[in-house]
Amino acid sequence: MGGLHTPVLDAARTATRTPAARASAVGGPRAAELSAAGTSGRTTLVHRLPAEAKLLAHLAFVLVVVATPGIWYWAFAAYAALLGATAVATRLRPGFLLRRMGVELPFLGFALLMPFISAGERTTVLGLSVSVHGLVAAWTLLAKATLGVLASVLLAATTEVRDLLAALRVLHAPDRMVQIAAFMVRYLGVVQGEAHRMRVARDSRAFEARHLGHVRVVAQSAGALFVRTYERGERVHLAMLARGGGDGPLPLTTAPSTAAAPAGVAAVLPLAALAVLLAGLLLGRMS
Amino acid sequence: MTASLEVSGLAYSYPDGHQALFGVDLTVDPGERVALLGPNGAGKTTFVLHLNGILGGGLGSVTVGGLRLDSRDKKVLREIRRRVGIVFQDPDDQLFMSTVREDVAFGPANLGLTGAELDERVEEALGAVDALDLVDRAPHHLSLGQRRRVAIATVLSMRPELLVLDEPTSNLDPAGRRDLIRLLESLPITMLVVTHDIPFALELCPRAAILSGGRIVADRPTGELLQDEELLHRHRLELPFGLDPATAGRARPDRLL
Numbered sequence: 001m002g003g004l005h006t007p008v009l010d011a012a013r014t015a016t017r018t019p020a021a022r023a024s025a026v027g028g029p030r031a032a033e034l035s036a037a038g039t040s041g042r043t044t045l046v047h048r049l050p051a052e053a054k055l056l057a058h059l060a061f062v063l064v065v066v067a068t069p070g071i072w073y074w075a076f077a078a079y080a081a082l083l084g085a086t087a088v089a090t091r092l093r094p095g096f097l098l099r100r101m102g103v104e105l106p107f108l109g110f111a112l113l114m115p116f117i118s119a120g121e122r123t124t125v126l127g128l129s130v131s132v133h134g135l136v137a138a139w140t141l142l143a144k145a146t147l148g149v150l151a152s153v154l155l156a157a158t159t160e161v162r163d164l165l166a167a168l169r170v171l172h173a174p175d176r177m178v179q180i181a182a183f184m185v186r187y188l189g190v191v192q193g194e195a196h197r198m199r200v201a202r203d204s205r206a207f208e209a210r211h212l213g214h215v216r217v218v219a220q221s222a223g224a225l226f227v228r229t230y231e232r233g234e235r236v237h238l239a240m241l242a243r244g245g246g247d248g249p250l251p252l253t254t255a256p257s258t259a260a261a262p263a264g265v266a267a268v269l270p271l272a273a274l275a276v277l278l279a280g281l282l283l284g285r286m287s
Numbered sequence: 288m289t290a291s292l293e294v295s296g297l298a299y300s301y302p303d304g305h306q307a308l309f310g311v312d313l314t315v316d317p318g319e320r321v322a323l324l325g326p327n328g329a330g331k332t333t334f335v336l337h338l339n340g341i342l343g344g345g346l347g348s349v350t351v352g353g354l355r356l357d358s359r360d361k362k363v364l365r366e367i368r369r370r371v372g373i374v375f376q377d378p379d380d381q382l383f384m385s386t387v388r389e390d391v392a393f394g395p396a397n398l399g400l401t402g403a404e405l406d407e408r409v410e411e412a413l414g415a416v417d418a419l420d421l422v423d424r425a426p427h428h429l430s431l432g433q434r435r436r437v438a439i440a441t442v443l444s445m446r447p448e449l450l451v452l453d454e455p456t457s458n459l460d461p462a463g464r465r466d467l468i469r470l471l472e473s474l475p476i477t478m479l480v481v482t483h484d485i486p487f488a489l490e491l492c493p494r495a496a497i498l499s500g501g502r503i504v505a506d507r508p509t510g511e512l513l514q515d516e517e518l519l520h521r522h523r524l525e526l527p528f529g530l531d532p533a534t535a536g537r538a539r540p541d542r543l544l
Contacts, residue, residue: 197380204339204375205394205445206368208361217384217393224383227427 060270070140299345322488326523372442432463
């Protein structure tokens with residue numbers, strides 16, 4: 001029930017009309033979740049590291065993990081220990097980290113299938129005939145994905161989104177990519193709010209998803225939401241053009257939100273992981 | 288006579304602790320058209336979402352045509368949602384199927400209607416808002432005024448007992464606004480109109496209530512209520528420049544009763 005009847009940019013109107021607190025209570029945009037939920041009220045050394053240092057450290061760590069042969073089980077144990085120590089240093093609640101790691105679940109499902117569908121030499125585990133090759137592949141996927149996801153969750157939970165975007169810019173990530181990420185962050189709440197209002201309007205007309213046929217209705221809503229989001233994108237672009245922008249990089253001004261700790265500290269995790277990998281290589285050479 | 292809508296002692300606070308409604312009482316009799324005025328943040332949307340059980344769980348009761356809303360009873364909930372037709376502020380929230388026909392049929396189809404009966408409902412509802420010619424158009428190709436009319440048809444097709452309109456005039460041009468007033472006046476149905484548009488309320492609704500700070504603070508004939516400048520001022524409402532409710536009322540004497 002906005003009092004603004006001027007045809008200003010729709011996005012701005014929607015934003016003013018929906019105070020975050022009220023909307024989140026109705027299950028609408030959860031803008032609060034975007035502002036690095038884990039950082040609220042806490043600052044550890046990890047939180048204070050410059051975002052670009054953390055981003056590089058994360059990338060390097062993941063590369064080391066991916067480069068490690070799947071059968072070096074001890075190396076993965078070492079990586080897990082290193083990451084675990086980092087997690088402890090962030091003082092984030094384990095429950096929070098576990099919930100965030102839920103995004104990995106679909107991949108785990110795939111990993112569980114691999115021992116059964118892979119070909120080659122077979123062995124018996126718990127009375128089930130499985131492929132040895134598939135078993136190793138599943139383990140590799142599981143270990144590498146879990147380490148990667150946990151590292152990403154730690155990065156996301158200890159860094160403000162706007163700092164991450166600024167870091168991508170500092171590191172000369174492709175500008176288009178950074179812009180798309182920035183817009184996603186900006187409009188996620190707006191689109192969530194839109195989806196929520198559409199759902200309320202739909203339920204108000206006695207809709208309940210009772211059987212599979214109702215998938216069509218949900219799909220139609222999703223389609224309508226897509227079209228509207230696309231149209232909003234066009235309006236936003238017009239509004240940018242109207243203010244003389246829209247075809248170059250966005251003039252972002254970002255000040256670091258927290259006092260920075262020495263960037264070198266961020267190198268500890270990937271360097272330690274690299275040491276593990278090199279040790280493995282040396283041992284392999286000697287034996 | 289059973290009231291179309293009877294709300295008593297309705298209180299609600301959001302899960303985050305913010306209390307929006309502090310005991311709202313409002314009764315609307317069959318055939319009445321009542322305007323609900325109030326400043327931003329007064330709890331109007333929260334109140335509207337209680338009328339068909341989208342929100343609930345606080346204190347107080349909502350009774351529609353004698354049926355008491357109980358959001359735990361699915362049957363009652365569905366019947367209440369049939370009886371209370373809410374037209375939301377942004378028609379785009381309401382229209383999401385690929386054609387107007389499908390959208391108008393959406394509500395009655397959810398109620399189990401099919402075939403000829405369903406077609407009849409669609410025609411009846413679109414006829415009532417004078418939009419029969421739009422039946423096979425795609426909603427996103429319509430003008431705002433047309434979308435608003437179709438949005439009203441999408442709830443009329445459920446033959447509601449009470450029509451609730453949330454800011455129906457927002458963003459309409461003067462001619463679209465005029466058409467909307469004429470359309471709403473022609474509908475023989477009980478109406479609760481939530482609005483900031485005071486001339487609109489004065490013209491359409493003989494009775495008006497002010498919701499402010501989560502309470503009904505005034506409930507009187509519209510013309511009389513709008514003449515109480517002090518009351519309006521206290522609740523962050525304002526007459527548009529040049530509007531004198533006394534003379535406006537004289538032009539339409541039925542409004543001052």
